[in-house]
Amino acid sequence: KNEVEQSPQNLTAQEGEFITINCSYSVGISALHWLQQHPGGGIVSLFMLSSGKKKHGRLIATINIQEKHSSLHITASHPRDSAVYICAAAGNMLTFGGGTRLMVKP
Amino acid sequence: ETGVTQSPTHLIKTRGQQVTLRCSSQSGHNTVSWYQQALGQGPQFIFQYYREEENGRGNFPPRFSGLQFPNYSSELNVNALELDDSALYLCASSTGHRSGANVLTFGAGSRLTVL
Numbered sequence: 001k002n003e004v005e006q007s008p009q010n011l012t013a014q015e016g017e018f019i020t021i022n023c024s025y026s027v028g029i030s031a032l033h034w035l036q037q038h039p040g041g042g043i044v045s046l047f048m049l050s051s052g053k054k055k056h057g058r059l060i061a062t063i064n065i066q067e068k069h070s071s072l073h074i075t076a077s078h079p080r081d082s083a084v085y086i087c088a089a090a091g092n093m094l095t096f097g098g099g100t101r102l103m104v105k106p
Numbered sequence: 107e108t109g110v111t112q113s114p115t116h117l118i119k120t121r122g123q124q125v126t127l128r129c130s131s132q133s134g135h136n137t138v139s140w141y142q143q144a145l146g147q148g149p150q151f152i153f154q155y156y157r158e159e160e161n162g163r164g165n166f167p168p169r170f171s172g173l174q175f176p177n178y179s180s181e182l183n184v185n186a187l188e189l190d191d192s193a194l195y196l197c198a199s200s201t202g203h204r205s206g207a208n209v210l211t212f213g214a215g216s217r218l219t220v221l
Contacts, residue, residue: 030204088206094139
């Protein structure tokens, strides 16, 4: 069993839909990262959080430390949001989930 | 403010060869970490360098080694290449010595193909 699990693995949405990606982890962490990876490989850091909730534009990330669970929400999704979203748990080292491939159709 | 630059962007090697990948850290960052990402999978932590010392390592054999220079740029060296080493190699820079405890700035990656 991986220490960091993401769901779903693949997600297709229509433009405008509200999207949720989930991340569960089994290790003790100091922080949880949400990353976005576009085709070609480049990774962009979206959020780093250790408690509560953070918001940036249409993106919202939440974390429940007691339940070892984090979610990434995208409101009013747009085709340019199509990418792979990866969570990573910062324990003794950074451990990554397998990613969620999101496609938003116009 | 410059970002993280990796070179080369693509390279092809044969089994048994050696490869060196390079990474320049973002201005003001003193920590560089390296990751291997196989096709269709999430990245895996290789190791981290903080102020020129390795201060964390994932589950990779000793033929994966690295260096960090006084300007905080870094190299990843892989000896005796195997077919399974084919992957995207990512580096990220940050501040502080604790792995993942600070915001990471990633490079675009070096895609290695081993034939």
